[in-house]
Amino acid sequence: MDAQEPDFHHATPEGEDRERRICRTCGFIDYVNPKIVAGVVATHADGRVLMCRRAIEPRSGYWTLPAGYMEEGESVEQAALREAREEACASLELDGVLGIYSVPRISQVQIFFRARFAAPDIAAGPESEEVALFEWDRLPLSELAFPSVKWALDDYQAGHGRALPPSMRTQTPDMRPD
Amino acid sequence: MDAQEPDFHHATPEGEDRERRICRTCGFIDYVNPKIVAGVVATHADGRVLMCRRAIEPRSGYWTLPAGYMEEGESVEQAALREAREEACASLELDGVLGIYSVPRISQVQIFFRARFAAPDIAAGPESEEVALFEWDRLPLSELAFPSVKWALDDYQAGHGRALPPSMRTQTPDMRPD
Secondary structure, eight states: OOOOOOOEEEEOOTTOSSOEEEETTTOOEEOOOOEEEEEEEEEOTTSOEEEEEEOSSSSTTSEEOSEEEOOTTOOHHHHHHHHHHHHHOOOEEEEEEEEEEEEGGGTEEEEEEEEEESSSOOOOOTTEEEEEEEOGGGOOGGGBSOHHHHHHHHHHHHHTTSOOOOEEEEOOTTOOOO | OOOOOOOEEEEOOTTOSSOEEEETTTOOEEOOOOEEEEEEEEEOTTSOEEEEEEOSSSSTTSEEOSEEEOOTTOOHHHHHHHHHHHHHOOOEEEEEEEEEEEEGGGTEEEEEEEEEESSSOOOOOTTEEEEEEEOGGGOOGGGBSOHHHHHHHHHHHHHTTSOOOOEEEEOOTTOOOO
């Protein structure tokens, strides 16, 4: 059996002031909410920072921080801890908000936390080719997956691990890759 | 013509590890992302705080802070400023993140900012019955719309307007109303 596909067109639902995607077949209104990504800059007891080499698109093969889409029924903090567990088999404790980064072009909001290790072990989860701890002067800066990875690393270093007010950043359309 | 309705059932899409809502009619997979609410605790030059009495459900008639769902294609900061403009006709400037509040039961993340007035005038927008500036010792505490309104007011007062690290809070299922 062929997969069914929704047949979306753009129209303004009654009583609203904004166009939404509506399926011609079933009438479903696709309210698109910006997606929340929760992530961490996690440092080991020796000060090195945890990174993951992506095993999935987009930007497969590039280095990123543990981060991913928040799911229903969890808090932002739980989402960040879950992603670190799934992508790097890391058990962490959060230390506060590092930055809130908006990416309007793809309707994404990324919330990054400072974190430290609750247990020392790491291992690549299914979405990571490899996980590693990097010295701060040996970061894989030429192989970063997304601009926000650089922002989070920069913001962490700017605070020297201290609890600064979170950095607010917005990605502009000319910034690539993402 | 009767409105069409999607016919959702719960199933796990191929290659995933989690159940999603899928429409039996058209095959649409309804990835539900937590919704982002952006809001402000905005103080006037005389120190009073801006609040709105809701003209819409839920909690119509109760007092809230300017806040609402983030839309596609904007940053969190733009969403907070837009909501203040729409609900209270207020022109504000943001001063930093006040708190990030998770409400897992309804998959919501609320990001509140400290703000001050860029222009002194306010007026009720279409979603507000009334807008007002309250002295801090005369807040309508018995008529607040949501627990997070109290949190944001408390967190603002705890910082005396200073840029503290944002407060992180999670609403538990027993907290009502919301």
